[in-house]
Amino acid sequence: xxxxxxxxxxxxxxxxxxxxxxxxxxxxxxxxxxxxxxxxxxxxxxxxxxxxxxxxxxxxxxxxxxxxxxxxxxxxxxxxxxxxxxxxxxxxxxxxxxxxxxxxxxxxxxxxxxxxxxxxxxxxxxxxxxxxxxxxxxxxxxxxxxxxxxxxxxxxxxxxxxxxxxxxxxxxxxxxxxxxxxxxxxxxxxxxxxxxxxxxxxxxxxxxxxxxxxxxxxxxxxxxxxxxxxxxxxxxxxxxxxxxxxxxxxxxxxxxxxxxxxxxxxxxxxxxxxxxxxxxxxxxxxxxxxxxxxxxxxxxxxxxxxxxxxxxxxxxxxxxxxxxxxxxxxxxxxxxxxxxxxxxxxxxxxxxxxxxxxxxxxxxxxxxxxxxxxxxxxxxxxxxxxxxxxxxxxxxxxxxxxxxxxxxxxxxxxxxxxxxxxxxxxxxxxxxxxxxxxxxxxxxxxxxxxxxxxxxxxxxxxxxxxxxxxxxxxxxxxxxxxxxxxxxxxxxxxxxxxxxxxxxxxxxxxxxxxxxxxxxxxxxxxxxxxxxxxxxxxxxxxxxxxxxxxxxxxxxxxxxxxxxxxxxxx
Amino acid sequence: xxxxxxxxxxxxxxxxxxxxxxxxxxxxxxxxxxxxxxxxxxxxxxxxxxxxxxxxxxxxxxxxxxxxxxxxxxxxxxxxxxxxxxxxxxxxxxxxxxxxxxxxxxxxxxxxxxxxxxxxxxxxxxxxxxxxxxxxxxxxxxxxxxxxxxxxxxxxxxxxxxxxxxxxxxxxxxxxxxxxxxxxxxxxxxxxxxxxxxxxxxxxxxxxxxxxxxxxxxxxxxxxxxxxxxxxxxxxxxxxxxxxxxxxxxxxxxxxxxxxxxxxxxxxxxxxxxxxxxxxxxxxxxxxxxxxxxxxxxxxxxxxxxxxxxxxxxxxxxxxxxxxxxxxxxxxxxxxxxxxxx
Numbered sequence: 035x036x037x038x039x040x041x042x043x044x045x046x047x048x049x050x051x052x053x054x055x056x057x058x059x060x061x062x063x064x065x066x067x068x069x070x071x072x073x074x075x076x077x078x079x080x081x082x083x084x085x086x087x088x089x090x091x092x093x094x095x096x097x098x099x100x101x102x103x104x105x106x107x108x109x110x111x112x113x114x115x116x117x118x119x120x121x122x123x124x125x126x127x128x129x130x131x132x133x134x135x136x137x138x139x140x141x142x143x144x145x146x147x148x149x150x151x152x153x154x155x156x157x158x159x160x161x162x163x164x165x166x167x168x169x170x171x172x173x174x175x176x177x178x179x180x181x182x183x184x185x186x187x188x189x190x191x192x193x194x195x196x197x198x199x200x201x202x203x204x205x206x207x208x209x210x211x212x213x214x215x216x217x218x219x220x221x222x223x224x225x226x227x228x229x230x231x232x233x234x235x236x237x238x239x240x241x242x243x244x245x246x247x248x249x250x251x252x253x254x255x256x257x258x259x260x261x262x263x264x265x266x267x268x269x270x271x272x273x274x275x276x277x278x279x280x281x282x283x284x285x286x287x288x289x290x291x292x293x294x295x296x297x298x299x300x301x302x303x304x305x306x307x308x309x310x311x312x313x314x315x316x317x318x319x320x321x322x323x324x325x326x327x328x329x330x331x332x333x334x335x336x337x338x339x340x341x342x343x344x345x346x347x348x349x350x351x352x353x354x355x356x357x358x359x360x361x362x363x364x365x366x367x368x369x370x371x372x373x374x375x376x377x378x379x380x381x382x383x384x385x386x387x388x389x390x391x392x393x394x395x396x397x398x399x400x401x402x403x404x405x406x407x408x409x410x411x412x413x414x415x416x417x418x419x420x421x422x423x424x425x426x427x428x429x430x431x432x433x434x435x436x437x438x439x440x441x442x443x444x445x446x447x448x449x450x451x452x453x454x455x456x457x458x459x460x461x462x463x464x465x466x467x468x469x470x471x472x473x474x475x476x477x478x479x480x481x482x483x484x485x486x487x488x489x490x491x492x493x494x495x496x497x498x499x500x501x502x503x504x505x506x507x508x509x510x511x512x513x514x515x516x517x518x519x520x521x522x523x524x525x526x527x528x529x530x531x532x533x534x535x536x537x538x539x540x541x542x543x544x545x546x547x548x549x550x551x552x553x554x555x556x557x558x559x560x561x562x563x564x565x566x567x568x569x570x571x572x573x574x575x576x577x578x579x580x581x582x583x584x585x586x587x588x589x590x591x592x593x594x595x596x597x598x599x600x601x602x603x604x
Numbered sequence: 605x606x607x608x609x610x611x612x613x614x615x616x617x618x619x620x621x622x623x624x625x626x627x628x629x630x631x632x633x634x635x636x637x638x639x640x641x642x643x644x645x646x647x648x649x650x651x652x653x654x655x656x657x658x659x660x661x662x663x664x665x666x667x668x669x670x671x672x673x674x675x676x677x678x679x680x681x682x683x684x685x686x687x688x689x690x691x692x693x694x695x696x697x698x699x700x701x702x703x704x705x706x707x708x709x710x711x712x713x714x715x716x717x718x719x720x721x722x723x724x725x726x727x728x729x730x731x732x733x734x735x736x737x738x739x740x741x742x743x744x745x746x747x748x749x750x751x752x753x754x755x756x757x758x759x760x761x762x763x764x765x766x767x768x769x770x771x772x773x774x775x776x777x778x779x780x781x782x783x784x785x786x787x788x789x790x791x792x793x794x795x796x797x798x799x800x801x802x803x804x805x806x807x808x809x810x811x812x813x814x815x816x817x818x819x820x821x822x823x824x825x826x827x828x829x830x831x832x833x834x835x836x837x838x839x840x841x842x843x844x845x846x847x848x849x850x851x852x853x854x855x856x857x858x859x860x861x862x863x864x865x866x867x868x869x870x871x872x873x874x875x876x877x878x879x880x881x882x883x884x885x886x887x888x889x890x891x892x893x894x895x896x897x898x899x900x901x902x903x904x905x906x907x908x909x910x911x912x913x914x915x916x917x918x919x920x921x922x923x924x925x926x927x928x929x930x931x932x933x934x935x936x937x938x939x940x941x942x943x944x945x946x
Contacts, residue, residue, distance in 0.1 A: 101941070167774075169828035190812065273813045275945025288782060289683040290934065372848065374826040393656050395673045461691040469693040551688065552647070552674040552695060563676055566783065567652055568819035 073455025081297035092298035119200035120256035124207025150205035153541035155265025160360035165189035207252035262448030264544035367574035386571035419486030449544035493527025637876035644877035678785025703785030705929030723886035731903030738867035745837035746790035754830035777829035793860035841899035
């Protein structure tokens with residue numbers, strides 16, 4: 035996602051003569067355009083085609099009914115605060131990890147990665163067990179410590195929702211700010227130091243302003259992320275009578291479905307995201323980082339001295355909110371007969387595992403579907419992302435730069451809106467994909483394209499075209515050169531792309547929830563289903579499975595990538 | 605362990621006896637045809653553990669015929685069936701929800717297959733569609749429940765109106781009629797008794813909203829909300845039997861009775877297996893198992909119930925008309941959301 039800010043049109047290269055590989059490039063490009071335009075086109079059409087013929091009655095209803103307006107208002111407030119908190123946590127951690135002598139930085143990075151990988155709906159579910167006002171474990175501990183009757187924290191509230199969503203949005207800000215912090219040299223900070231400013235003052239008056247554009251960009255990213263979430267608001271908001279735009283769209287699919295209203299309601303969400311992305315691009319593009327002078331400047335670490343350990347404890351405390359506590363309660367719920375009771379031998383059981391894997395009919399099928407879709411989408415997605423990134427990077431086609439726009443366009447389409455469009459597009463002839471896993475495949479492929487594309491683009495940018503040119507002079511065609519020269523060099527980068535897409539797919543809920551049928555259920559949907567019936571132990575088991583697989587994939591990929599990098603160095 | 609063993613013996617005996625009783629040529633032909641299809645797909649709103657147990661009960665008896673269970677809330681089952689019908693997808697064989705109104709609608713839309721199971725002969729009229737399209741698989745009550753660790757028996761609500769008391773503010777949990785057929789029926793039954801004002805008042809108590817009629821049992825048991833203002837009685841009973849702190853109240857003014865129909869889809873991809881499954885779930889042994897293992901009531905007159913559960917004839921039951929449920933479905937969902945906010 036960070037790539038939005040650094041869209042750049044590469045130099046015009048490559049031959050303009052007829053190329054036999056042209057169909058491949060044109061095919062890939064058309065496919066991408068088709069992927070994006072069909073669902074969005076249908077949303078606009080459907081939003082204007084109400085029950086009584088064409089018109090704007092859908093929009094009128096959506097923007098006059100109190101319930102809809104309240105959902106929009108809730109969403110805006112929630113997303114705003116999520117953005118603020120995510121920026122505070124994300125930038126603080128990023129700064130500490132990149133610019134200070136905080137201990138165990140690699141571990142902290144890994145934990146931030148773990149927060150990133152944790153599906154927000156799973157985090158939300160875990161937090162219902164931790165901070166439900168009466169049975170929540172943290173509240174119970176609080177009561178027994180203070181003797182108070184009141185709860186410390188009610189997770190089923192707007193505040194609770196903001197808190198949980200911020201916990202799983204801050205990694206986006208973190209990665210953005212960490213990148214910037216690593217580039218800013220210490221020269222300016224030194225100057226301020228010499229002129230007598232203390233460390234805090236330097237941080238506030240020099241470092242902070244330098245990172246301001248990135249902070250604002252990070253805010254927008256976190257805002258957008260929370261705007262598009264479905265699972266967390268459904269799990270934490272609905273019990274407290276709180277609708278957001280996404281849960282409202284989902285509710286409109288219930289029988290009798292009001293697709294026209296769902297489509298009309300999707301449009302403002304779409305426009306809001308478009309606006310914000312444009313804004314973000316503008317902010318990041320215009321300001322630039324005047325201080326980013328290559329890698330020349332020296333970057334020295336700030337010594338935290340006596341604050342070193344307290345700060346470290348604070349960081350761990352923050353990360354325990356997003357990682358340790360939720361994981362611990364999931365494990366406990368998976369192994370306990372009654373999750374709210376202490377985990378003694380009497381309360382210990384493996385029934386949940388047995389039920390989840392061997393008795394409950396949905397699980398095996400859903401696991402199979404999830405991994406099928408994960409592998410398939412990651413593979414096809416990486417190939418297409420690589421081709422598109424290659425086209426735009428080497429300027430192979432006229433208008434290649436517009437392809438960048440299409441590849442990144444899904445960023446502005448929240449998953450549930452995409453699903454509304456795909457549902458309308460593929461439940462009717464000629465192409466009835468609804469009822470098969472292919473509709474999910476299309477949804478995931480579209481949704482993951484921006485991440486895949488950004489990753490692939492970064493990879494190709496780092497490989498100079500002259501190697502390819504050499505092989506083409508020696509007679510290889512472009513596809514051959516790509517396969518034999520560029521692909522091996524790009525392998526590590528592309529494996530990372532694959533990994534990102536795979537993890538994005540196996541945790542996807544907001545689009546899947548509208549597109550699944552019993553045959554094409556995926557694990558996230560099964561978890562949501564189980565949540566609606568309150569099957570806590572089984573959810574915990576499936577959640578742990580999802581997390582384990584994600585981590586294994588990441589580790590495997592890192593291992594492979596590291597070996598690749600070593601190999602190319604030799 | 606001992607208990608499970610007993611149930612096992614019991615089921616084995618049942619299987620032994622029933623094997624002899626259904627062995628006419630007609631049955632053999634149906635079993636044969638069902639075996640050839642190899643599978644039956646069951647869209648059901650029966651709680652996940654219960655429907656899973658039930659599927660295994662069937663699969664043990666008819667080896668080689670798999671039951672694929674797709675469990676979700678009644679309203680979601682209907683949503684799915686209608687979505688699939690409009691997209692021309694033929695997936696469901698047997699459809700079971702707790703909203704009798706759904707079957708009026710499905711019948712009207714010609715989405716059901718007419719089939720008169722032999723096993724249904726013995727059922728009372730209230731459990732049978734006169735045109736032969738659907739049959740009451742089970743009867744569920746919607747009741748009040750509370751957590752005795754948090755609420756004393758003296759304090760506990762005894763009637764529907766007691767739930768409106770301001771002292772329960774922030775302490776109650778409800779399930780949702782937009783998800784659960786049981787709650788849909790519950791709401792209509794109480795609206796007919798007390799009018800919409802009842803729910804308007806109830807909503808002022810900041811009731812925690814769950815979806816499934818089975819979910820309040822867990823919420824009450826954990827103490828998250830000590831009072832359930834509605835919910836499936838059998839699931840409260842099951843949760844109680846597992847040793848959780850729950851007490852069930854059957855209000856004297858009347859208990860909503862939910863008869864949950866089962867029917868075969870017109871476009872069933874495995875029609876014979878669907879018929880066999882329908883016959884099976886209405887047999888006395890299946891119905892008895894629902895009563896013994898799942899704590900449900902059924903329409904089968906010969907079924908006996910656990911001693912610690914009240915007899916239906918001793919309760920004042922509030923029944924609602926299926927046609928009225930169908931007609932007022934949208935209204936109920938809309939007003940509930942209006943009052944409760946989601």
